Amino acid sequence: MTRPPDHPLGDRVTVTLHHLVDVLDEYADHLLRAEHGVTLSQYLFLAVLSDLDHPDVTTLARCLHVTKAAVSKRVGSFVAAGWVRTLSDPGHARRVVLELTPDGVALVRDAGRQLEEAFTSAFADVPQVDLTALHRDLTTVLVTMRSALAQHVPDSPLV
Amino acid sequence: MTRPPDHPLGDRVTVTLHHLVDVLDEYADHLLRAEHGVTLSQYLFLAVLSDLDHPDVTTLARCLHVTKAAVSKRVGSFVAAGWVRTLSDPGHARRVVLELTPDGVALVRDAGRQLEEAFTSAFADVPQVDLTALHRDLTTVLVTMRSALAQHVPDSPLV
DNA sequence: GACTTCGTGTCAACCCGTTGACATTCGCCG
DNA sequence: CGGCGAATGTCAACGGGTTGACACGAAGTC
Structure with a gap:
């Protein structure tokens, strides 16, 4: 222990939190790869999509807490894998509407369960x-920290 | 709410945990960028390095829980920024030993405080x-989940 | 000394995220 | 109708992670 009294990596609780989510994610990722051939990241994409009703790229990006560019780049591989279909809105030429294929629905259902x-x-x-x-x-800590974040970073996508 | 009874994203606790670490990271990242001109990711690299005694690339990678390739790629920019120096082990030609510069030490000290x-x-x-x-x-949940992970993924870098 | 084996660092290719710019379209308003 | 701002999706460039391959040095064995 080089410095026992003052921990330079923020409060210890934050470190424990990071470790915990890392372990949880690794656990889920391994299960999904072994049983369903998908990454945790891919499953989250499809699961969030399955909870929405034909969203466009921007809406899905907001729900995934990523930018629309990130979603735009990934759509191609999901379509190629047969889990997602893209539709075009007849009333809005620039919109790209997304939906799960039957294969995608089944994957989200089975993997989720x-x-x-x-x-x-x-x-x-x-x-x-x-x-x-x-x-x-x-949850209590989360809402407090979220308001603290909102005070320092008013225009954060997380608040 | 499309499906209130069964949540497809794993237990709700995991979702809350992810949100919490996201908010904490965003908070820390904003503070570090504004006050010290570094990313949270950069600070963590330097802070972990500061806790080690002249590690090589492989050792630092293990402590950061990333691969040695990831560390190898980042070293150049840290040297260019003046926070890190690379030394060579006279008894081991292929080792690359890392150390903080005085600037790097000061940055970790001030930002950490x-x-x-x-x-x-x-x-x-x-x-x-x-x-x-x-x-x-x-911590209790962490150790339990870590042992659960060890049972399913014995050769995980997190166990 | 020659051989095998392991450890160490680097590289290429890829995944996934960001920002900033951009063309296109929608919708409003003069 | 014409123009202009806002929204939408895409792109390039970059940050940072992975895996798999590779070159090289260290070290033990024959």
């Missing part, structure tokens, strides 16, 4: 902590 | 939750 089961069974191995209370506290 | 202050003051605005207990519970 399996992911749900895996995480609930994994979380069941932590009886010492009250997950509902933990979630509530995390 | 300011980051620490900002986060402690922000967390002080959440008196409703016991941060120590929250941290303890998060």
Whole structure:
């Protein structure tokens, strides 16, 4: 331990949070690759799309918390993989409307269910902590930090 | 809400965790850019380097939880910015040893202190939750999920 | 000394994100 | 009708990550 008293990487809680989401993501990513041949990033794209009703590129980008350029670049590979179809709005020539193919719907359904089961069974191995209370506290911290962010960075896409 | 009962994105807690780290990172990134002209990613590179004693590329990569190729590519820009120096091990011709310049040391010290202050003051605005207990519970969940990950992905860099 | 094996760093190709610029289209208003 | 601002999607250039291949040096073995 080079410097025990002052930790240079921000408060320790932030480090633990990062580690936790890294582990959770790696776990989900491995399950999705092995069982469904998709990346976690790809699954999230399709899952968010499945919750929307024929969004355009801009709307999907906002819901994914990324830029429209990022979505625009990825659409091609999803269409090539057979999970997504692009439609054109007859009333708005520049709009590109997105929808899942039947294959995409099935993938999101099956992968989502399996992911749900895996995480609930994994979380069941932590009886010492009250997950509902933990979630509530995390939400409280989140809203506080979000307002703190809004004060310092008013035009952030996360607020 | 298209599907209220079953959430396809894994348990809600995971979503909240992602949002929280996103907000925390954005907050830190904005502070570092405005006050010190560095990205959060750049600061983390330098801060981890500052905690090690003349590591080589492979060692720093392991501590950053990235591949050595990722570190190898970034070193050049850090040297060009004047924060990092590269040394060569006289007893090991292929090793590239890294160290901070005085500028790099000062940057990590100043930015780290300011980051620490900002986060402690922000967390002080959440008196409703016991941060120590929250941290303890998060750590408990982390170790459980890490062992769950180790069971499914034995050769993961995170375990 | 020659051989194999391992460790180390670099490279190319790719994935995925950003910003800034751009052409096109929509919609409003004079 | 004409013009002009806002919205939309795409592109190039870049930051930063990965994997797989590779060249080279270190080290043990025959």
